[in-house]
Amino acid sequence: MSYAPAPRDPKLPPIRINLLSDTQTRPTQAMREAMARADVGDEQIGDDPTVNLLCERVAALLGKEAAVFMPSGTMCNVAATLAHCRPGDEILAQATAHIIAREGGAHAALGGFQITQLQGDDGQFTLDTFRAALRPPTRYQPPQTLVSVEQTANIGGGTIWKQDVLVGVADLAKANGLITHMDGARLLNACVATGISARDMASGWDSVWIDFSKGLGTPIGAVMAGSRDFIDQVWRWKQRLGGAMRQAGVCAAACVYALDHHVDRLADDHANARTLARGLAQIAGMQVQQPETNLVFFDPAGAGVSGEKLVAALGQRGILLATMDGRIRACTHLDVTAAMIDETIVTVREIMRAA
């Protein structure tokens, strides 16, 4: 049994339009030049000026005391729960959350935590659902220690948690002694889409992180922010997990560049996602979830072609995407132009008509 992804069939044409994920972005020439120019030092001993600048920038952006540079978003989530919780603790999250479905069971394997799956639409849960899951502490039930939300909710369709729900969940968590954690892999997509600042969205959340290797377009990196004390504890876990780095300023420079040049343009990705959804929805029987950010989930089954078949037919034509939890997910990003979106719509239409 191999866990490796199947290699792409060499007989397929080269990928012309890559809608697989916003992780597929390639660093731009200008980003590479910023990386090449970076001032560097030893990150592990706090001596890399570019990493330090990035952490100060993100801490300020998110309205927190301190921040730490991490190799990946997954390591942010894992180090956060390890720092916040103790073995046997209960974490509450929506059932499709990345920490449950996409992190190899890390929170159970490394932390000994159990995660309660809260139900709800679009990758989110309501305040009432959260309230109903809370219970007074007893000797025989696991301690409910932490509640986690994903902004935006990935498998939920890239949906945006409403500000009043975020505030309500955080307030109720605090009133019940729970720690609050925000997986902000695509937080800045939510901010650009709503005009609400990252500081306001993260307010009330003890730990929050943003991914730079998704829509922001860097080759690597995520930054997590919180109180100085929390970040100290995360540093301990970063070291233990092997995430402490050396001349990481080369990578941090890409992130600083992305903060300066790749945040506002997320609006272009959102516009492209809306155009794609509109075009797909014109095909009879096609089910399309209205995108709120840069992810478009759709299901062609009602139009007579299975998701797998459509993905395969698009692959034959150099358009890359994939099914995810039963639907197709198309992801717009830095390397996807409006013309590519138009071509994708035309191609899907042709495939559906031929079927």
Ligand SMILES: *Cc1c(COP(=O)(O)O)cnc(C)c1O
């Ligand atoms: C991608 C993603 C992660 C993990 O980030 P990596 O940088 O890929 O490790 C965590 N949460 C959500 C919601 C994500 O989309």
